Every structure is written in C-alpha cells, then in structure tokens.
Amino acid sequence: MTARPDLAARTAGMRPSKLRELVAAAAGSPPAGGLMSLGGGLPPAEAFPVVAVAAAAGRVLTTAASAALQYSPTEGDPALLDLVGADLAGRLRLPDPAGRLLVTTGSQQALDLIGKVLLDPGDVAVVESPAYVGALRALAAYQPRIVEVPVDDDGMDTDRLAQQLRAGLRPKLCYLVANFSNPSGRTLALGRRTQLVALAARYGFLIVEDDPYGQLRFTGSDLPPIASSGAEHVVYLGSFSKLVAPGLRIGYLAAPHWLYRRLVVAKQATDLNSAAFSQRLLVELLTTPDWFAGHLAGLRVLYRQRAQALIGALRGRLAGRLAGVPPEGGMFLWVTVQAPGIDALTLARAAMRRGVSVVPGDEFSLVDAFPRQLRLSFSMLDPAGLVTAVDRIGQAFDDLGAPG
Incomplete structure (x- = not known):
C-alpha cells in the first residue's frame, strides 16, 4: 500500500x-x-444589472484597462475604499472609516481572516443559533469551541448570553447577522444591540456583525448597525454579492484599529489582493448618478x-x-x-x-x-x-x- x-x-x-x-x-x-x-x-438572474454592468465594463476597459487588469493594493482599490468609507461614515458613524477598511473576496473571506487572526484551538466563539452555515464552517476550521446562543423573534437572546458570561463563559468573538438573519430571517432588536456592545466592552470579546442583507429591507424601519455604537468592539462585514452580483466577489470589512493591520497581513498571505477588475467595475457602477x-x-x-x-x-x-x-x-x-x-x-x-x-x-x-x-x-x-x-x-x- x-x-x-x-x-x-x-x-x-x-x-x-x-x-x-x-x-x-x-x-x-x-x-x-x-x-x-x-x-x-441566491439572487435571481433578473436581479442582475446586466445592461449597467456591460456599460461599466466598457468604460473601465476604455479608460483604465491597465490598472483594472493589474494587481491592486491588498487593502483594496483606493476609489472603492473612498466610496465604501463615505457610506459607512454615514450609516455607521465611523471615525476615519477609510483607515479601517479592507476589501475582501466576498464576506466569506472576511470570516476566514477573522478566524485565522483571532482564534486558537479551544478558544470560545459564540454564534447565534440558528447560524449562517458558511460562518460555522469558516470558524470551525480554526478549531474553536463554538457556543450557540438561541434566537427568538427579536434576534439573538442577549440576556441568555449575559447569563452565560456571568457564569464564566469567555468568548473571543460573537458572530451574528443582525438584519434579516440567514437562516432565521430575524432582526436583532435595538435594545439587544446596545446590550451586546456593553457585554463586549465588559467581557472583552469581538462582535462580528455580518450585514449582507441590511439594505434589502422592504418593510419597517431601519435600525442602526451594532458597529455604530461600538466601533472598537465590532468588525462590520459588508458585501455587494446580494446588492449587485455574487460573481463580482466583492465584500469588505471595517475593523477596529487594533485588529486592522493583522487582518491586512493575513490577507497578503491568502490572496495578495482582491480582483482589480471587479473593484473598478463596481466603482463605475456606484459613481453613475442615481444608479445605485x-x-x-x-x-x-x-x-x-x-x-x-x-x-x-x-x-x-x-x-x-x-x-x-x-x-x-x-x-x-x-x-x-x-x-x-x-x-x-x-x-x-x-x-x-x-x-x-x-x-x-x-x-x-x-x-x-x-x-x-x-x-x-x-x-x-x-x-x-x-x-x-x-x-x-x-x-x-x-x-x-x-x-x-
């Protein structure tokens, strides 16, 4: 044999x-x-902006082909970072958002980078339950002890988490999809968002706020992102997969200053940079007046x-x-x-x-x-x-x- x-x-x-x-x-x-x-x-084919993408691709190849087909900075295309930073400065009220932003190959890569930088085997990672299966698998690769906290009609039960923390649970991170969670469809209530930030500050863990669906609200009122009240305790994950097209593979994270450089270095070891052409294409779309x-x-x-x-x-x-x-x-x-x-x-x-x-x-x-x-x-x-x-x-x- x-x-x-x-x-x-x-x-x-x-x-x-x-x-x-x-x-x-x-x-x-x-x-x-x-x-x-x-x-x-998955978004359906009829949700894809095919005509707009085709026009944007033509403009990119006409005016910026050499840059779009070359390697880009690890952190991301500067023009895209500026656009995302301006958006997050309003929605998240982040100070200096550009200095916290990292473009990733979808938000799935962001989850992997966070696990790689933060988790040693045996560390505790809290997740909402039910949880996004991609997050479970990304975190499990780094062999933490995953603790599931149940979800009810108001999202993750933060009172239950508080009880576990008082009883001695010491997680390194807490992962959740606060808006229209995959799979539960639930949204974390405002009071629970505030409570979760307070718990993170008191017990010293990182909140991983995954928000691929937050801009797809079709009834009710928007709630402030968790990161808007606790930037130094939260990594905010965003993605254009559900908002434009998954095939672009463009996500991003906004990280606390103490974590940001470690994530950049980890990304350098993973893929050096995200797709330059997709980023340039997205910049063309987002800067088209009133398009987005x-x-x-x-x-x-x-x-x-x-x-x-x-x-x-x-x-x-x-x-x-x-x-x-x-x-x-x-x-x-x-x-x-x-x-x-x-x-x-x-x-x-x-x-x-x-x-x-x-x-x-x-x-x-x-x-x-x-x-x-x-x-x-x-x-x-x-x-x-x-x-x-x-x-x-x-x-x-x-x-x-x-x-x-």
Whole structure:
C-alpha cells in the first residue's frame, strides 16, 4: 500500500452539507417537472444589472484597462475604499472609516481572516443559533469551541448570553447577522444591540456583525448597525454579492484599529489582493448618478413581492403544517413543521422527490438543534413559481400521510 500523509486534525470537524447531498440525489433521478429551489439564498438572474454592468465594463476597459487588469493594493482599490468609507461614515458613524477598511473576496473571506487572526484551538466563539452555515464552517476550521446562543423573534437572546458570561463563559468573538438573519430571517432588536456592545466592552470579546442583507429591507424601519455604537468592539462585514452580483466577489470589512493591520497581513498571505477588475467595475457602477439608489429600490420591490407570495401561499395552502414569522427584509423565511410525526429532513427528502429543494434546520447548527425547522428562500422563484413550489410541498406532506 502506498504511504500517504495524514489529514490535518481540523478536517475531523468538517461536516457535509445535507442540502448538497439532497441535490446530488435529485440529480441522479431528476423529479418530474424539474427542480424548483426554495433552498439556495441566491439572487435571481433578473436581479442582475446586466445592461449597467456591460456599460461599466466598457468604460473601465476604455479608460483604465491597465490598472483594472493589474494587481491592486491588498487593502483594496483606493476609489472603492473612498466610496465604501463615505457610506459607512454615514450609516455607521465611523471615525476615519477609510483607515479601517479592507476589501475582501466576498464576506466569506472576511470570516476566514477573522478566524485565522483571532482564534486558537479551544478558544470560545459564540454564534447565534440558528447560524449562517458558511460562518460555522469558516470558524470551525480554526478549531474553536463554538457556543450557540438561541434566537427568538427579536434576534439573538442577549440576556441568555449575559447569563452565560456571568457564569464564566469567555468568548473571543460573537458572530451574528443582525438584519434579516440567514437562516432565521430575524432582526436583532435595538435594545439587544446596545446590550451586546456593553457585554463586549465588559467581557472583552469581538462582535462580528455580518450585514449582507441590511439594505434589502422592504418593510419597517431601519435600525442602526451594532458597529455604530461600538466601533472598537465590532468588525462590520459588508458585501455587494446580494446588492449587485455574487460573481463580482466583492465584500469588505471595517475593523477596529487594533485588529486592522493583522487582518491586512493575513490577507497578503491568502490572496495578495482582491480582483482589480471587479473593484473598478463596481466603482463605475456606484459613481453613475442615481444608479445605485434606483437599483436598490427595485430589489426591495422584487423581494417584498416574493416574500408576500410565499407567506400568502403557506397560510392559504399549508396552515397547520408549516408556520413561520414573516421577515421585514432579506431573502429567508424560517418555518416550523407542525404536522405530527414528521421531521424536517424527512419532509425535505419528500419535497425533493416532488421537485422542490428546501434546507433542513439542522444544517444551521453544529448540535443539530432544529430537527423540525426549515429555511425557505423566496429569492429564486417569481410569485407564481413560489405558489407552485408550496403546492408541491403540500403534495410531499400528503405523500408522508400528514393530516391537513
């Protein structure tokens, strides 16, 4: 037998994706009528500003081709840093935001850099629960002890976290999506934002505020970012993946001064710099007069209509079988399976056979804390498609013999 090296110990904590396994199984025997997705949290093709991107690309290649096709500074394109800094100076009230900003290859890279710089094996990392699965996997690679704090209708239960801190828990970081969380759709209440900053200051941990959906609010009033009241205790993560296009792979972080240079050096070892062409393209889009505001307004209308269609279909067709609290923005609805004797994974498999992908709730917890919950994304299907998808889930319940 040929000798081979042992895998790194950290690979023992890498979990396969239940969603990917379900999709792979469906690919082997495609369901009749094709597969409709309530699973992936992706922007739909009709949300992409194709015409504007094409025009911006032409301008970049005409006026700045040599710079756009060359390496760029590790920190990011200076023009993009200025634009993001100006935005954050208003929304986050950050002093000297440009001196805190780092462009990343999507916010996923930002999570990896934070884990790399901050976490040693055995360190404690607190996450909201349910949590964004990408964050769980990014942090788990650095072998911390991950502690899950439950989410309710007002977001992460900061009173529960305070109890754990008083009992001796000492995390290095606390990760959450404060606005329209992936997967729960919940928004952290204002009082809890203030409490979390106070806890971070008292107990000396870093808040990682991931905010890919905050500008996709379609009802209710905006809340101030956590970073606006605790800049030295918060890393704020932003992304243009949901606001413009994921294929650009442009995210950014705003870090406390004491952490910033370490993150820059870690990025140098990872990729040297983010894509120069994508950054120049984004600068062209953002500096086109009134373009971004109009584009955002269109996205909010699109997602509001889709959220309303999904919620209405669930209430009209699956009452007593699935129930959830409508979100005020974002892309996700978190629902509970109410039919007795059926768990989320069983329903997900039955739904896949009927041609609909959904994500079982245990995907969003390292301790499988959500056996009866599902994440439904309303982003990929139009309102008529969402109604059809809900009808198929009803058929899946019928296949399982559920009352209703």
